[in-house]
Amino acid sequence: MTDKTHQILGLTAATAGFFALHPEADLTSAAAGTILFGAFFGSLMPDIDQPTSHFWDSVPLGRYVGRLAPQALGGHRNLSHSMLGYFLFVWLAGWVVTTFIRPDTFLDHALFLESFKIGFIAHLAADAVTVQGIPIFWPLGPNLGIPPWPLQGLRIVTGKWFENLVVFPVSVVALGLVLVTHTDRLCALAPLVCR
Numbered sequence: 001m002t003d004k005t006h007q008i009l010g011l012t013a014a015t016a017g018f019f020a021l022h023p024e025a026d027l028t029s030a031a032a033g034t035i036l037f038g039a040f041f042g043s044l045m046p047d048i049d050q051p052t053s054h055f056w057d058s059v060p061l062g063r064y065v066g067r068l069a070p071q072a073l074g075g076h077r078n079l080s081h082s083m084l085g086y087f088l089f090v091w092l093a094g095w096v097v098t099t100f101i102r103p104d105t106f107l108d109h110a111l112f113l114e115s116f117k118i119g120f121i122a123h124l125a126a127d128a129v130t131v132q133g134i135p136i137f138w139p140l141g142p143n144l145g146i147p148p149w150p151l152q153g154l155r156i157v158t159g160k161w162f163e164n165l166v167v168f169p170v171s172v173v174a175l176g177l178v179l180v181t182h183t184d185r186l187c188a189l190a191p192l193v194c195r
């Protein structure tokens with residue numbers, strides 16, 4: 001999948017996750033900002049093994065580090081698309097946030113990490129339904145995908161019409177639906193739609 005599809009999928013999943021995991025909480029502007037931030041990095045993180053990833057455009061010196069990191073990570077879809085990579089990057093993200101961002105800013109550390117995790121998992125799930133699949137048990141075993149053999153012909157080709165004309169628009173609509181079905185939780189963010 002391409003960056004924009006991963007971003008919208010991650011944001012939709014993280015927003016739905018927020019409403020499901022915090023049934024009492026309102027979506028304040030601080031919470032929305034934190035979810036956006038966490039889901040953004042979580043959903044782009046697995047593709048840091050690609051020099052063309054938008055992730056590299058959004059970090060200092062990314063253009064330079066972005067050329068080296070893919071080689072260090074063993075090329076596209078290796079460590080960062082596995083369970084091992086998930087735990088490693090979640091740990092790293094937690095360390096960066098708790099070390100460099102003060103707890104009294106708008107950014108809630110726990111909510112950031114939660115959104116980061118959901119964004120990351122949404123990325124792996126989306127890549128799993130592509131032709132290439134993902135090496136979920138890396139460094140052991142081959143790439144696995146959904147649906148598995150012999151139905152692998154049903155998987156999606158990254159960047160082609162099904163992703164652009166179906167997956168992406170459906171994700172946008174899903175995000176809208178998640179928000180519309182939780183208007184009672186949007187009072188702090190959008191008083192006009194709150195009921």
Ligand SMILES: [Zn+2]
Nearest residue numbers: 046047081127
């Ligand atoms: Zn990927």
